Amino acid sequence: MTMDRRTILKQLGGVSVAATLAGCSVQQQDGGSGDGGSGSSSDGSDGSSDGSSDGGSSTDSQGPAGTATAWWSLSDSEKAIREGAVSTFNEQSQHTIEGSDISDLQKKTSSAIPAGQGPHIFDWAHDWAGNTYEQGFTVDQSDQVSISLDQFTTTAQNAVQYEGNLVGLPFGAETVTPIANMDIVDSVPESMDEMISIMDDYHDPDNGQYGLSYPFDPYFSSGFLQAFGGHYYDPQADEPLGVNSDEVVRGLEYALENLRPYMPNDPSYEPQAAAFNEGNAAFAINGPWSLATFSDNDIDYEVFSFPEMEEGTQSPYTGISVWYFAKPMEEGGADATAARDFVEWYVTNEDHLSMLAQEQGAIPVLDSLVGSSDLPAEVQAYSESAGQGTPMPSAPRMDDVWDPVGNALTKAFNGDASAQQALDTAASEIRSNWEGRGHS
Structure with a gap:
């Protein structure tokens, strides 16, 4: 697969975003108990979408106008498109x-929602599903939505x-x-x-050049830690905790031996990303949110799926982007209807979702767009890697896995512990946290 960077993503400014979105028809729905499809459908169906490119149900809103609050946490390039959609x-x-960008979304939702000051809807990956519901931050809207889950991929439905x-x-x-x-690279490996x-x-770190x-x-x-058949946490496995x-x-051990030697010495996001963003690394491993920065910096790049390993297969975590229904939705009324109408439009509008793919590398989950030959080459590459990946667990116990594993990776990266020692410590800490929370 070959492509010229100049033929792919170009970041849109706010005006051009709004102009592009002006062609996306907004549907106004009544927000009542919908019979267009049960929100609780989980039969694994991934049937084709019954909506057209202008979004979901065409039922006009019959009630009063409402005002809903929406929270998100996005990069500057992502904000422009989101603000254009809202406008x-x-x-x-x-x-x-009324949308707001929140710098620490998890902390803010955790404090504001219980205090009755949270949003009607917020945007984050699906791994918050279990914990936010258990804590009462999100609520069930299966009897209120007016669109069918069947028009999304099975993974997205679940x-x-x-x-x-x-x-x-x-x-x-x-x-x-x-x-x-x-x-730097003549061809994709x-x-x-x-x-x-x-x-x-x-790789020549003395001159500020890095391999990765x-x-x-x-x-x-x-992707690499799970490449040999392992998992961090899988509630369906005989041994759920596998870190x-x-x-x-x-x-x-594979990552430490084969990747670590070619990376900058600080494992955190900013210094690692900077090496490629500034044109000083041969390769990056990053998500679609990074692409606009590459374009801004005039880097001629090519996205490709994980190359074959001699043994094992990379299995990166995948995330589904979700508009969550927050606790204020329980109050109902015009404001809740406004929030639902916006979400239903946003998730089914083919024009807008196609633009997210073109501008941000987002992988569509609406069946009518999945696998489309019109998708950019880089989105197809991300889709291939996602296809061999593993959805992040959304069970509440997963929340206690992230930090201990993160600490273990930092120790191992810095040479302060072997892979086995670092991960043994992480496993012990996770089990202790579970016991403290009453998890078996």
Whole structure:
């Protein structure tokens, strides 16, 4: 697969975003108990969408106008498109959405929602589904939505439900995958051995040049840590907690031996990402949110799916982007209707979802767009990597997994502990946290 960076993503400014979205028809729905499809459907159906490119149900809103609050946490390039979508909805709907970008969304929702000061809807990945519902931050809207889940992929359908409760609606998928700097790399590698060889040829840290730009945290590193059949946490497995299993230890050892030597010395996101953003790394492993920065910096890049390993297969964590229904939705009324109308429009509007794919590399989960030949080449690459990946667990116990594994990866990366020692410590800490919370 070859492509010229200049033929793919170009970041839109706010004016052009609004102009593009002006062609997306906003549908105004009554927000009542919908019979267009049960929100609690979980039969695995991934039937084709029954909606057209202008979005969901065409039923006009019969009630009074409402005002709903929406929260998100996005990069600057993502904000422009989100603000454009909200502006277009507000212009064409009787309702009003008031959106805010929140720097620490998890902390803010956790404090504001119980205090009655939270949003009607908020945007985050699906791994919050279980914990937010258990804590009462999100609520079931299966009897209120007016669209059918059947028009989304099976993975997306499952991601927005927790124990039969519809806590939100999906609008995209994302994962991480390799990216080549084509000013440095002659061609995309077909195997990990070839990729490592290219990294070795280019790596010259004394002159600020690196073989690989790769944030080393539990999410980004999951592809390699789970490459040999292991898992961090799988509630369906005989041994749900697998962070210090032989398979995961082997995955970490592989990453430490084959990837760590070619990376900047700080494992955190910003210094790792900067190496590629500034044109000083042959490869990056990053998500679609990073692409606009590459374009802004005039980097000639190519996104490709994970190359074949001699043994094992990379299995990165994948996330489904969700508009969550927050606790204020229980109050009903015009404001709740406004929030539902916006979400239902946003998640079914083919024009807008196609633009997210074109501009941000977002992987569609609406069946009518999945696998479309019109999708950009980089989205197809992300989709291929997502296809071999593993959805992040959304069970509440997963919340206690992230930090201990993150600490373990940092220790191992810095040489302060072996892979086995670091992951053994993580497993012990996770079990202790579970016991403290009353989890078996």
